[in-house]
Amino acid sequence: MYLEHWGLKEKPFENTPDPKFLYLSAEHRECLKRMLYALTDHKGCALLTGEYGCGKTVLVRTVVESLDPNRYELALINYPIFVAGEFLREILNQFGVEPKPGTRLEVFHQISDYAFDNVKKGKQNLVVIDEAQLIEDPQVFDEVRLLLNMQLEDRFLNTIFLVGQPELRERVMQYPQLEQRIGVKYHLHRFGDEDTVGYIRHRLKIAGATREIFTPESYYLIFKISYGVPRRINNLCDLCLLEGASSDAKSIDDSVIKKIL
Numbered sequence: 491m492y493l494e495h496w497g498l499k500e501k502p503f504e505n506t507p508d509p510k511f512l513y514l515s516a517e518h519r520e521c522l523k524r525m526l527y528a529l530t531d532h533k534g535c536a537l538l539t540g541e542y543g544c545g546k547t548v549l550v551r552t553v554v555e556s557l558d559p560n561r562y563e564l565a566l567i568n569y570p571i572f573v574a575g576e577f578l579r580e581i582l583n584q585f586g587v588e589p590k591p592g593t594r595l596e597v598f599h600q601i602s603d604y605a606f607d608n609v610k611k612g613k614q615n616l617v618v619i620d621e622a623q624l625i626e627d628p629q630v631f632d633e634v635r636l637l638l639n640m641q642l643e644d645r646f647l648n649t650i651f652l653v654g655q656p657e658l659r660e661r662v663m664q665y666p667q668l669e670q671r672i673g674v675k676y677h678l679h680r681f682g683d684e685d686t687v688g689y690i691r692h693r694l695k696i697a698g699a700t701r702e703i704f705t706p707e708s709y710y711l712i713f714k715i716s717y718g719v720p721r722r723i724n725n726l727c728d729l730c731l732l733e734g735a736s737s738d739a740k741s742i743d744d745s746v747i748k749k750i751l
Contacts, residue, residue, distance in 0.1 A: 492735035502697030503724040509552040513692045515685040521676045533673030534646040538653045540678030543721025565617045577630045605647040615648045623654035635668040680718035704742045
């Protein structure tokens with residue numbers, strides 16, 4: 491609706507985890523480095539937390555999309571509302587393996603056999619559990635711990651990414667035997683004012699912008715309103731572009747922002 495007015499090729503502020511739009515602040519760059527380190531150095535488990543809308547999922551998707559499918563097998567769980575037995579079966583489903591009828595122990599052995607066969611083929615197994623703060627059954631955390639017990643002498647059979655909101659850290663701390671097995675931890679914070687500006691400019695450039703669209707004053711106002719949360723920034727900027735195009739504005743200034751509040 492507003493692309494032609496602003497000279498854009500696509501909408502720059504969609505709230506979807508598209509790695510193409512990933513803005514690497516210093517924190518995001520460090521986080522990405524640690525997640526890749528956990529994966530390439532077989533650290534077993536990595537814990538990534540951050541407030542709602544801070545870019546956790548897009549970072550994980552960036553890692554996932556960078557993987558060579560000939561070297562990695564992926565189980566991606568986006569909504570982990572399971573009782574314990576369902577969780578193990580869902581891991582197999584996400585690996586593309588049909589779970590066999592049987593007890594939880596038998597399903598556990600099926601995962602172990604599958605993981606070991608992949609390692610023998612030179613592949614690495616990655617289990618990503620996004621929104622992990624939604625896990626309700628304590629046995630699921632215990633089964634994550636048991637999955638980390640699948641080891642050879644020099645490596646884990648599975649690498650597990652636990653990704654979620656800040657309360658996930660508190661939940662994990664309640665299970666010391668699991669917490670002690672987490673080799674890499676990182677917490678993403680909100681953007682500061684400079685990164686808010688960098689984030690907006692980056693997404694506009696990727697979308698095809700060839701000029702400055704937001705005024706310096708509007709950047710600061712967006713930062714104050716959004717508290718530096720990327721998802722809130724996206725919502726604000728998208729509405730600003732719509733309102734600005736509707737009123738035939740040449741740029742987004744404070745007056746445009748105040749109209750959408």
